[in-house]
Amino acid sequence: MATREGLFFDNSNSVLQRGLPCQGAIKPLTNNTDERVEFDVIIVGAGYAGLTACRDVCTAGEYWRGSRSAILINRAAGFSVLLLEARDRIGGRTFTTEVDGHLYEMGGTWVHWNQPHTYREMSRYGLTDLLPSHDRTFGLDSCTVHLNGKTRNVSHETAHAMTEKAFRLMCDVDGELGRSVIPYPHDPHFNPEAKYWEALSVAQRLDQIRTQISDDEAAILQARLSSIYGADMDKAGFFDMLRWWALGGYTMDGLYETGDDFKLPDGQSSFARHFFDETVGTQKLIYCFDTVVQSVHDNGRAVCVNDKWRAERLICTMPLNVLCDVKFEPGLSAQKLQAMKGGNINQGAKVHLEVSGSGHRSWSSAIYPVSRACSMSGDGLTPAGNTHLVCFGSNKEFTSPEDDARSFAADCKHVQEIDILKTIWHDWAKDPFAKGSWCMYPPDFSFKYLATLQERAGNVLFANSDWASGWRGYIDGAIERGTLAARDVATELRTSRCTAG
């Protein structure tokens, strides 16, 4: 199976291939052979939020738990669901490709036991074996830093100490490492005084601590932050960094452990397939891939999509930056429309390189100021014995895929003598169904818009990791939102039928 998404540049002959093998590709694209148009629920988007919502709605139909007085109703059939997805695959901003026997994660990758929604699902599907990304046992076990125009090779420990000092100073906003500002990171507004920090950009916060760190410490910190935000420091909201820090247990080691250490051995597409296959197994799911949603019309009793499909409720799981491409009738609230304008600032690039030999398996790199690449790190060995490097960088100038590959390669070769064989990536910034990577907010956004983004509009519910309460921008946040939307929809449909019947 293959998806039309993803790019493969063969550095040896400069040939570009579009489309990659992917277990998440769905063939045939639809199972709606009867051209059915009426459903209980329509779900738009087959990323983790949509997949979770589909599964939970399809398996939720059996009973109804009311108040303490417990009116129990046995329903033999669950709810029927239509899943509409613009892509030819499941997974949204995650998908895994296999090239020459090695797995590459094109989007969301790392998982952790402190991501409760993700880990619980992994556990339920028997997928708790983890594959560490890092391995310190190969050749060049060190970090090349290219900071403020100078390149040098330092030990991982030195690079870690430089980054950690600067990171801690940045996040220690209260002398308690941020604990008093964000005491409950799954409810980031738990302490209303956090609003002060939410108004700052990262650039402004860096100004506050600048005299306490050296030029190189400031540069290596910004290399890391560039990879985290995929945006310039003046566009980046500091609060999102503080939230990640709090979610990671108020330490940098915790932060990187939760976001950069452990992969699923069989890949994200395999994980996503468990959700999809379980849902298909209920025989309550109709799906249409390759199907772009253009209009959603809610007449107060039912929702109609593309003037074609109807349901009592719709769960829209489209990402923040593409919501504006749908025509909603009635129109969304002014506040919601405002929130939809550029909420996700992350236009960062993620690129995989296969480089000759195993010598760079334990190597990493940090670069600042950023032209294309800001970080590179050994992420595995291919069956051919070569190193798999994962790189993050910027997408400031939209170039051709060939130029993308060449400019990344140039940046990497500039700091380290490597022989690049292959370049494999997906351009999330140019992707019309993503328009960006994992969600990071600008300054002064979360307190103003998070609640708005989580709000429903009549019979339309919105569920995406881009407005999760906990691990926003992570797979965990997608599952969080999908679960809650499915629960609300199932509860309402049970109640309305109970009242009606």
Next chain:
Amino acid sequence: MATREGLFFDNSNSVLQRGLPCQGAIKPLTNNTDERVEFDVIIVGAGYAGLTACRDVCTAGEYWRGSRSAILINRAAGFSVLLLEARDRIGGRTFTTEVDGHLYEMGGTWVHWNQPHTYREMSRYGLTDLLPSHDRTFGLDSCTVHLNGKTRNVSHETAHAMTEKAFRLMCDVDGELGRSVIPYPHDPHFNPEAKYWEALSVAQRLDQIRTQISDDEAAILQARLSSIYGADMDKAGFFDMLRWWALGGYTMDGLYETGDDFKLPDGQSSFARHFFDETVGTQKLIYCFDTVVQSVHDNGRAVCVNDKWRAERLICTMPLNVLCDVKFEPGLSAQKLQAMKGGNINQGAKVHLEVSGSGHRSWSSAIYPVSRACSMSGDGLTPAGNTHLVCFGSNKEFTSPEDDARSFAADCKHVQEIDILKTIWHDWAKDPFAKGSWCMYPPDFSFKYLATLQERAGNVLFANSDWASGWRGYIDGAIERGTLAARDVATELRTSRCTAG
């Protein structure tokens, strides 16, 4: 509703009351009005492991997901379950009582977003609002330490710094705060070299660091460890502490945040009811409370309990220390019998006090060496405006409940002038269905017996937090085990029916 469990001592008139109001009490005790004896699955025990297993088996019956070739079978009916429970309530080693309008948690209490199984279920049931136990805004905002025979009052910050220094030294076994020894705390044997640390008692580990800490630092650390282990330091396996430390993100603040900070506003019994009510709602559950399981006979095709009830599979969720009270036929393996001997060393006591006035709401205390109490801490304000103190201590001598209350009161009054109005607790050490509190292992146990305890015996599966892989001894570990057992059972029954049909 009331359970016969729990003790209430009125300190003003020395009157003892047995049995307390509890939302988890089930009336009538059974819904098996037809005296049904044949079921798909029997589940023994209605703690979180049993409740989770019940719910998952009762809701699991609809479909079957096989290998990639996806043989899908639609089953109209799910699996029928018989739940047998010795107590008159759900919740196992957790239950909440309400006395004069205030909730007291008699057993397991605190929850955290880094407990994936617990938090995901909280999220699913809409229970993510949390109630902090600690409040620093009242009267005596300090800590009374009674260490090595001397009492003094210090700031919370001083007590924290003393404990943290000693705790960190104890757990920094590798210069990486334990990260290299337990890199993946949900798989504690991930690094086989951890076995070295597993063989040590806490007393032995303390000897290794003793010269680096003062007498008072050693004493306050042991006060904390006494409350964690409910056992003497030479009986306590050091590895379990290191595991908690790793689960808490390799910091003491993380450890206490995950285990001691946030409560469910409506209490554990309310949380447990969500599982139970959801399962009852499927109409696939028959339950019998007040029912002690004495014998389990597995003839290879079916399991028979108490020579009365039969099922294809049995999930036994009884705690480690009471497994030996059941006669299994065929007998359990020698290795399993060995593991069942005193695996849970925790005989600690947890006692709630209501004391006059709000002055002690922000107060805490640490006592070592321990006679009865080793820690006290403000945990809330009652509607009458009094302080709710939660105390931990030892149960070395089994005394009468009246003596229990008086000896705890004497210890507390010895370190602080308090006017105790009420004492509320449950004696988990004397409880015949628990024989101890949350599970803590002796030295040299986990590498030897954990896998054995997780093993099934024919058609009998064992699921209890006492042998969880992750948060062992926590509610999270119970849900972890319940989920896995239910998944295995449901998969097997689907497969066998698929083959048979």
